Amino acid sequence: MPFIKKNYGWIIVTILAIIPMFIISTMFKIDTSNGFVFTLVENGGKEGMSTLEMLYHITGEFSIRWMTAVLTCTPFFILFGIHNLFVRQAMGIATAIWSLLHFVIFIWAEGFSETFTQFNYIAGFIAVLILIPLLFTSSRKWMKKLKRTWKKLQSLAYLAIILSL
Template identity: 75%
Template sequence: MKFISKNYGWIIVAILAILPMFVILRMINLDFINGFSITLVEGTGEGSRTTLEMLYHVTGEFAIRWMTAVLTLTPFYVLFGVSNLYVRQAMGIATAIWSFLHFIFFIWAEGFLETFSQFNYIAGFIAVLILIPLFFTSNRKSMKWLKSKWKKLQSLAYLAIILSLLHVAILEKTWIIYAVIVIVGFIIRTPTVKERLLAFRKEKRRVNTL
């Protein structure tokens, strides 16, 4: 119980990140009996999409959602004073895993060389490359080892989200909502706006305690 009460935020993020995986598992057959093999369950795509196209779409959607959510944590803290570093790490891990799955299904569908055929694919590929070191350093040991360099490394997430937004924008997907959230988040992060919001929240808390 002590572990759960101390890590409830991390556990909630893990559950939210894992639950959609069951949708993916319904589209895949894993054979462990006759040697390990993976086959797709045809007919599970929506509309005119094939199963592989559906897998590619679903993983991409969840990747951009988690990435956007991670970048809203600092604005959320500025506005409401709620912050949890380890929840941020858990959300970062979820972002990376869904992004890796998206890239894997892309290669499965199109082949690795197709990655370099269009600008939007290259942007997505670079975003995935950026997420690799962020994924492997999203833990307490890395924080202690890298010290001040850890935050600098993690700040590359901003570049990853910009590249990801370019990736989905060029593909003409429903990206505008994510772009708006990220832009508002960046505005809140600017020193002038951030200081005013923190001062306003502090003053409001002082008045409420009188």
């Protein structure tokens, strides 16, 4: 039980980040007759959207929700005197993973060249590019290695949320 007591924040964040994957998994069907082939369920989208469009809307929505939750941690922690950086770290990782998933599904649905056709797509692409180094440098090892630079690098999350919104 010491593991759970020490890492309860990570466990809660991980569970919350994975729950929407069950919703997304209903939009796929697995064909085992020719190995494991994943195909999209037809008419899995709502409101006249295709399943693929619905997938990238859901993933985008969850990436924005996680990003907003991460950025509201700072004022919450200040108000209530909480110093649990590692819960925020787990939330940041969830944000980056949902954002990357959103970007991959968007490219699958629209194509990479579509990324550069509208301002909001370009802004989202830049936000994902910002989140990639934040994801890879979010470990405790990188915190120690980068020291003060780590905090400056992680502050780019504020730019990413502005670009995403």
